[in-house]
Amino acid sequence: MIPPGSTIGILGDGQLGRMLAIAARQMGYEVQVLGPNGPDSPAGQIASRQVVADYTDQEAVKAFARAVDVVTYEFENVSAESIKTILSEGKPARPGANVLYTTQNRLREKRFLQSIGCATAPFAAVTSENDIAVAVEVTGLPGVLKTAGSGYDGKGQRVVRTIEETAAAWEELGRVDCVLEGFVDFAWEGSIVAARGVDGSYADFGLVKNDHSHHILDVTEVPAPSVTPELSQKASMIARSILQELDVVGVLCVELFVTAEGTLRVNELAPRPHNSGHFTIDACVTSQFEQQLRAVCGLPLGDPSLLGRGAAMANLLGDVWTDHTPDWSGMMTDFPDVKLHLYGKAEAKPGRKMGHLTVSGKTGAEAAERVRQARARLR
Ligand code: AMP
Numbered sequence: 016m017i018p019p020g021s022t023i024g025i026l027g028d029g030q031l032g033r034m035l036a037i038a039a040r041q042m043g044y045e046v047q048v049l050g051p052n053g054p055d056s057p058a059g060q061i062a063s064r065q066v067v068a069d070y071t072d073q074e075a076v077k078a079f080a081r082a083v084d085v086v087t088y089e090f091e092n093v094s095a096e097s098i099k100t101i102l103s104e105g106k107p108a109r110p111g112a113n114v115l116y117t118t119q120n121r122l123r124e125k126r127f128l129q130s131i132g133c134a135t136a137p138f139a140a141v142t143s144e145n146d147i148a149v150a151v152e153v154t155g156l157p158g159v160l161k162t163a164g165s166g167y168d169g170k171g172q173r174v175v176r177t178i179e180e181t182a183a184a185w186e187e188l189g190r191v192d193c194v195l196e197g198f199v200d201f202a203w204e205g206s207i208v209a210a211r212g213v214d215g216s217y218a219d220f221g222l223v224k225n226d227h228s229h230h231i232l233d234v235t236e237v238p239a240p241s242v243t244p245e246l247s248q249k250a251s252m253i254a255r256s257i258l259q260e261l262d263v264v265g266v267l268c269v270e271l272f273v274t275a276e277g278t279l280r281v282n283e284l285a286p287r288p289h290n291s292g293h294f295t296i297d298a299c300v301t302s303q304f305e306q307q308l309r310a311v312c313g314l315p316l317g318d319p320s321l322l323g324r325g326a327a328m329a330n331l332l333g334d335v336w337t338d339h340t341p342d343w344s345g346m347m348t349d350f351p352d353v354k355l356h357l358y359g360k361a362e363a364k365p366g367r368k369m370g371h372l373t374v375s376g377k378t379g380a381e382a383a384e385r386v387r388q389a390r391a392r393l394r
Pocket of ligand 1: 136159170196197198199200204227230270282283
């Protein structure tokens with residue numbers, strides 16, 4: 016157990032590290048972050064020390080590990096070498112190297128999901144030109160060709176309708192290892208954020224609905240509408256088995272496609288707190304960040320229950336700042352129940368995640384409507 020008063024180390028200096036750092040500070044932990052962006056970074060502003068270095072700089076990672084009691088991260092693309100370096104200093108790195116290894120690569124991730132009996136889109140590997148025809152046989156068309164390595168928010172993927180388009184998309188993506196997925200005819204997209212402790216204890220925040228705009232999360236609605244107890248139980252069972260089988264210590268988000276018939280297919284995994292779990296800060300007994308802290312420090316997990324009956328979160332992208340400063344005062348006057356979170360980023364760029372709004376309501380749908388209105392009031 017790493018008790019309050021100890022020092023947690025975060026690899027990554029963005030908003031996820033920032034919100035974890037705030038939760039850690041609240042519980043009396045010291046926080047150090049390592050990332051490339053300097054002490055003015057979102058997480059660096061909260062930490063007592065920021066090491067300005069690249070995540071692959073082994074000397075820096077070694078010194079960092081020496082100075083902290085446990086290391087966790089805000090993104091999954093930490094190299095195996097860096098994890099080895101942390102462990103060689105006798106410090107725990109949580110979640111472990113196996114979790115990162117599996118989730119860093121879509122193909123490995125999908126094969127893992129298949130091996131534990133989780134439904135996904137039909138998929139096949141495309142690692143050479145010769146694979147394309149066979150892959151199309153497996154998945155059917157239309158499909159989505161995605162790079163197996165680093166891709167997020169819809170980057171590194173193409174929708175394809177014919178074999179020729181698939182071949183062209185593979186060229187365009189740089190002839191790198193890819194996975195072809197059959198197109199899932201989903202009714203809506205959801206996610207479930209879950210946590211697992213050192214002792215194998217488990218807790219999740221339930222199935223939520225996510226609306227995207229230009230491939231970026233726009234609004235999360237909690238609970239998702241028309242979720243029967245059966246569907247939410249199914250989502251929990253899927254998340255529980257993933258965290259168990261991957262032996263996760265920490266937080267992991269399962270992104271899901273939900274069909275009109277109420278079947279669930281796993282789209283992808285993120286072994287960390289997730290944008291779709293930001294509502295938990297204001298709307299749940301324990302936030303996803305406090306849960307991450309508790310899990311990686313070997314503390315008992317907190318109560319994940321929703322405080323009210325419904326809640327919603329809307330992202331604030333840099334676009335809200337276009338041509339003017341957002342009308343904070345006007346929004347707060349008209350929506351005194353809305354909670355504002357800003358990540359301390361100096362420059363607002365289109366598509367850049369600058370902050371979010373959260374509100375509670377009698378239902379998820381009512382809260383989603385209200386949080387959209389509040390965001391519109393900023394313009
Ligand atoms: P991803 O980066 O894998 O989360 O994909 C980004 C978005 O593309 C998802 O949120 C979906 O809206 C869409 N998408 C990805 N894969 C599929 C698929 N196999 N079938 C249908 N839509 C998909």
